[in-house]
Amino acid sequence: MTPKSSTSEFPTADYYDRLRHSVAHIMADAVLQRYPGTKLGVGPTIENGFYYDFQVDNPFTPDDLIEIEKSMQKIIDLDLAFESRAVPRSEAISLLQDQPFKKEIVNDLDQEEEITFYRHGKFDDLCEGPHLQSTGQVPSFKLLSTAGAYWRGDEQRPMLQRIYGTAWESSDQLDSYLQNLEEAQKRDHRKLGRQLDLFSVQDETGPGLILWHPKGARIRTIIEDYMRQEHYSRGYELVYTPHVGKAKLWETSGHLDYYRELMYASMNIEGQEYFLKPMNCPFHIMVYETSKRSYRDLPIRLAELGTVYRYERTGVLHGLMRVRGFTQDDAHIFCRPDQIHEEIIKVLSFTFDLFKTFGFNEFDLMVSTRPKKFVGSVENWDLATESLKTAIEEFQIPYGIDEGGGAFYGPKIDIQIRDAIGRSWQCTTVQFDFNLPDRFDLSYVGSDGQTHRPYMVHRALLGSVERFFGVLLEHYAGSLPLWLAPTQVVIIPIADRHLEYVEKLANDLGKALIRTHIDQRNERMNLKIREAQAQKVPYMLIIGDKEIESNTVSIRQRDGAQLDPMPSEEFLSRVVAEIALRGGNATES
RNA sequence: GCCCACAUAGCUCAGCAGGUAGAGCACGUUCUUGGUAAGAACGAGGUCAUCGGUUCAAGUCCGAUUGUGGGCUCCA
Numbered sequence: 001m002t003p004k005s006s007t008s009e010f011p012t013a014d015y016y017d018r019l020r021h022s023v024a025h026i027m028a029d030a031v032l033q034r035y036p037g038t039k040l041g042v043g044p045t046i047e048n049g050f051y052y053d054f055q056v057d058n059p060f061t062p063d064d065l066i067e068i069e070k071s072m073q074k075i076i077d078l079d080l081a082f083e084s085r086a087v088p089r090s091e092a093i094s095l096l097q098d099q100p101f102k103k104e105i106v107n108d109l110d111q112e113e114e115i116t117f118y119r120h121g122k123f124d125d126l127c128e129g130p131h132l133q134s135t136g137q138v139p140s141f142k143l144l145s146t147a148g149a150y151w152r153g154d155e156q157r158p159m160l161q162r163i164y165g166t167a168w169e170s171s172d173q174l175d176s177y178l179q180n181l182e183e184a185q186k187r188d189h190r191k192l193g194r195q196l197d198l199f200s201v202q203d204e205t206g207p208g209l210i211l212w213h214p215k216g217a218r219i220r221t222i223i224e225d226y227m228r229q230e231h232y233s234r235g236y237e238l239v240y241t242p243h244v245g246k247a248k249l250w251e252t253s254g255h256l257d258y259y260r261e262l263m264y265a266s267m268n269i270e271g272q273e274y275f276l277k278p279m280n281c282p283f284h285i286m287v288y289e290t291s292k293r294s295y296r297d298l299p300i301r302l303a304e305l306g307t308v309y310r311y312e313r314t315g316v317l318h319g320l321m322r323v324r325g326f327t328q329d330d331a332h333i334f335c336r337p338d339q340i341h342e343e344i345i346k347v348l349s350f351t352f353d354l355f356k357t358f359g360f361n362e363f364d365l366m367v368s369t370r371p372k373k374f375v376g377s378v379e380n381w382d383l384a385t386e387s388l389k390t391a392i393e394e395f396q397i398p399y400g401i402d403e404g405g406g407a408f409y410g411p412k413i414d415i416q417i418r419d420a421i422g423r424s425w426q427c428t429t430v431q432f433d434f435n436l437p438d439r440f441d442l443s444y445v446g447s448d449g450q451t452h453r454p455y456m457v458h459r460a461l462l463g464s465v466e467r468f469f470g471v472l473l474e475h476y477a478g479s480l481p482l483w484l485a486p487t488q489v490v491i492i493p494i495a496d497r498h499l500e501y502v503e504k505l506a507n508d509l510g511k512a513l514i515r516t517h518i519d520q521r522n523e524r525m526n527l528k529i530r531e532a533q534a535q536k537v538p539y540m541l542i543i544g545d546k547e548i549e550s551n552t553v554s555i556r557q558r559d560g561a562q563l564d565p566m567p568s569e570e571f572l573s574r575v576v577a578e579i580a581l582r583g584g585n586a587t588e589s
Numbered sequence: 590g591c592c593c594a595c596a597u598a599g600c601u602c603a604g605c606a607g608g609u610a611g612a613g614c615a616c617g618u619u620c621u622u623g624g625u626a627a628g629a630a631c632g633a634g635g636u637c638a639u640c641g642g643u644u645c646a647a648g649u650c651c652g653a654u655u656g657u658g659g660g661c662u663c664c665a
Contacts, residue, residue, distance in 0.1 A: 051660095059593055147660030148592025155662060159592055162660070190658095194600075203638075203656055262664095308665090313590050314656085316663060326665065426665070464665040495622040522622080530626035544624060556625060 014130075015169070020045040022082060022132045023072075023141045023167040024052045029123035030071035031056075031163075034064075040125065041101050041151060041160045048177060049166035053149055055101070059161050065143045068163070072141070079136030080120040084129055087115050092126065101151060101160075102126050140174040141167035184421060187477040189470040190319040196478055196535060198486075199320065208317040208324030210466055215486040218515075220469060222484055224305055226357075226582075227329055227462070234350055236303040236331055241283030243307065247273035252439055253282040262310045280306035281433070281458060284332040285440050293444040298454060299339050303331035305465065320470035327465040333457040334442070337383065340455055344391035344430065348413075351428050351461045352395065355417055357582050358472060359481065362418035365392055368405035375409055376434025384432040384455070385411040409435035419475040427463040427471070432456070479536045479558060483582045488515045488575065490532040494525050494544035501548050505541070505568055512576050533558050539575065 024043035031054055032038055041053025060068075087095065089106065092115045096102045106115060106126065118127040120135055132138065143165040151157040168174040185191070193199045198216030205211060212220060228238060247266060250256045255263065259278060266273045277283070284302045293300070307327045316322050335343050355363070367388050370381045388411055392399050399413075406412055410432030416424040433456045436442075443451045462468040472480070482488055489509060493502045502518055509516040517537075519528045525542065532540045542554040553571050555563040566574075 062594085145659060146593065149661045150591075153662065155591070159661075161592075164660080201657095207656070310665090313663075315590065315592095315661080318658095322664070328665065330665095429665075460665065462665090467665060492625090494624060497622075524621090524623050524628060525625070526623085527627055528625095533626060540625085542625060546624085554625080560626080562625070 016167075017045050018130050018132050019138065019169070020050040020167050021127070021129065022135065023138055023165060024050040025082075025118065025120065025123065025125055025127070025131065026072050026075050026135055026138065027068065027143070027163060027165060028052050028054075028125065029075055029121065030068045032123065033071060034068065037098075039101055040099055041149075041162075042105070046164075049144070049164060051162050051164045053101075053151070053160040053162045055158060055160050059148070060146045060163060062146075065146065065163065069141075069143050072143075075121065076135045076138050078121065079134050081134045082131040083119045084116055084131070085119075087117050089115060092117070095124065096126060099126075138167065139169055140171040141165060142174060142178070180421070184423075184474075187421075187474045188319075189321075189473040192473050192478040193319070196486075198473075201319070206324070207314060208312060208322070210320060210323060210325070216469075218486040219480065219484055220465065223462075223465065223469070227305065227354075230350070230354065231303045231331070234346065235299075236301040239284065239287055239302050239304050241280060241287070241304060241306065242277075243309075244274045244276055245282065247275060249282050249286075250275050253285075253436060254439055255279065255282070262312075264309060264311055276309045277306075278308050278310045280304055280308065280328065280330045281332060281436060282440075284330075285436060285442065285456075288332075288334055288442065289440065293334075293454070295336055295444055295446045295452070298444060299333055299335035299343055301331055301333045303329070306330045320466040323464075323466055326467065328460045329462045329465060330458075330460050333459065334444075334454040335457070336444070336446075336452070337455060340384065340387045340457075341391065343457060344387050344413075345394055347430050347457070347459050347461075348391055348395060351415060354461055355427075359475065360417040360419070363397065364416040364418070364424055365397060365399035366402055366405075366414045366416075367392070367399055368402040368407075368412050368414065370411060371404045371406055371408060373408050374406075374434075375438070380434055380455075381411060384434075388413050388430070388432075407431065409433050417471070419471060420477070423474075425467070425471045427468060428459075428461050429463065430457065430459045433458050479538075481583060482538045482575070483579045485536070485538050486515065487517045487535070487537050488579070489517070489539045489541060490528070490535075490537045491516060491518045491541045491543060492525055492528045492532065493518070493520070494542065496522075498543050498545075498548060502543050505543065505553070508568065509572060509575075512572055514572070514575055514579070529556065533560070541571070 024045070028040055028043055031052075032040075035056050039055035041055065043050065043052030089111075092106050093103060095117070096106060102125075109115065116127065116129060117124055118129055118131055119125075143163055145164045147162045147164065148159045149162040150159050166174070166177060168177060193216070196215060197213050198219070199213055200211045201207065201209065202211060231238060244267070247256065250263075255278060256275075263278050264276045266275050268274075283306075284304070287302055288300060305327050307325060309325045312322060312324050317324070333343055333347070352363070355361075367385070369385050370378075374381065389399075392413065412429060412431035414426060415428035416426050418424055437453050437456050442454055442456070444454050446452045472484075491502050491506055493499055499520060506516045506518050519532065521528070529540060529542075536558050538558055540556040540558075542556060547554055547565065550565070551567060552565040553568050554565045555571065557563065
């Protein structure tokens with residue numbers, strides 16, 4: 001990069017804030033010019049862009065956007081100065097006579113707060129600022145999409161029409177941003193799911209309900225087997241519990257009182273009411289309760305890949321990321337107060353190990369503390385919250401605090417992972433529960449011979465297997481690491497006469513548990529390579545006369561790279577070693 | 590659930606002043622046995638999401654339903 005002169009303006013966060021704020025104003029100006037009488041909502045900057053909400057008679061069409069862009073360009077060409085001024089409250093109200101939403105904002109401002117307006121040309125708007133000096137300083141922008149958005153995010157209030165846009169310091173920057181958007185679309189897990197034949201969601205089956213195809217199921221099985229193995233080796237016990245349970249269970253747990261809108265309608269079995277499970281906790285608790293527990297038994301860690309069903313409104317469903325039936329890598333830890341600290345550390349360590357294995361190295365942690373309405377004692381909450389914080393601190397990872405953001409039943413840690421193109425995904429949640437142990441009257445006998453209430457920690461590390469699978473696909477853009485690839489090796493014989501040899505080779509690889517496929521079709525090698533590569537198979541072995549004669553394999557990787565031919569035994573042991581490593585690096589591309 | 594858009598062959602998409610459908614890939618058959626990202630020919634495939642309306646006539650216009658996408662809200 002060439003050094004810039006010290007006078008030139010680097011695109012800082014502050015610069016982008018002013019730029020995008022200014023463009024939002026220019027857009028509002030253009031909208032008002034084209035549709036007089038439009039009521040303005042809010043127009044903040046967001047990551048990579050901005051939006052503005054409008055109440056208009058007719059929702060915007062894509063053509064409208066093009067026209068609005070043109071008007072905006074005219075305003076930019078006029079190079080109108082942005083002028084700010086402080087305005088007394090009473091004057092602000094009168095200036096906003098025709099802007100009910102803006103007026104509402106002013107009325108909600110603290111009395112002491114200074115009210116500022118920003119004006120360019122004839123457009124005058126309530127705004128905190130800051131802005132650029134003039135409209136002419138906008139180098140590049142583009143309107144992207146429209147959407148309905150409730151005023152102040154409240155379903156009870158009017159729905160406004162929102163226009164999203166983006167703005168950058170140069171048209172090159174804009175172009176590369178638009179290219180990034182395209183790249184994100186290319187690695188959309190729904191698209192990859194179809195291309196790689198991994199899963200589908202079908203009309204006939206129902207929205208938000210996933211059908212796992214053989215290849216997707218194969219990957220899922222590998223993930224799940226790995227998870228089970230890790231749980232056993234870390235002192236968890238696996239359990240299986242039913243998909244339905246009697247109404248009484250969900251009454252005791254409180255789900256019918258507090259969670260009902262997310263549960264499906266009941267079914268009647270022999271006069272008894274049953275519900276599909278939205279969570280696994282009550283079942284795990286029932287397992288805990290099957291015998292009298294001693295303090296010596298604790299901690300008890302019950303884990304299950306438990307499939308739960310939750311009613312989600314149709315509008316929120318999204319591929320594998322948001323579904324109606326999903327499988328949690330769920331576990332409930334029952335322990336004594338003196339064990340909490342260590343248990344949380346173990347959970348976090350487990351989490352970080354897992355994500356590293358799957359190729360994720362960046363995390364955002366958030367501790368949510370006691371809300372206004374809560375159950376349990378303040379002492380328990382404090383101890384639990386403290387144990388969460390100190391556990392994280394042992395890992396020397398920065399974390400945020402969501403004061404009062406905990407659920408009514410306990411504090412929690414939420415962990416988001418960042419993928420190869422920098423997006424965050426909510427996966428892990430570690431939650432204390434001071435509610436269910438009371439409701440189910442859980443107990444253990446302490447060393448003092450008295451009955452005590454155990455602590456209960458609810459945790460899901462990957463979160464939902466479905467969602468995690470989607471994240472994994474997008475992270476790797478479909479090119480899953482060798483150990484996860486549904487097909488690890490494709491053998492491509494050049495001609496029919498090579499088939500016999502190739503079958504023997506495949507047999508050897510198969511014995512070493514390498515997932516191998518022979519492409520026996522009557523097609524040319526080029527086509528087979530093309531398709532294997534499109535299917536993102538890690539290794540292609542090209543076998544012809546040369547290879548048979550020298551007893552070697554010719555290896556092509558899915559990125560097009562070519563390895564030196566090597567004896568087939570050598571290839572086999574290399575692959576076996578690579579699988580055992582469970583390595584994988586996602587590409588930034 | 591709400592706002593907007595979309596819904597044509599397994600997939601990606603074309604079609605239109607309203608006159609009963611088209612391409613590429615995939616699939617089948619045949620020819621071809623070919624050295625690192627598409628060999629060729631032929632063939633089969635669609636009551637144009639569903640239901641209803643307007644019309645002599647609807648994939649094309651209108652309405653409803655279902656589903657999908659972008660958002661809002663919510664969340665694993």
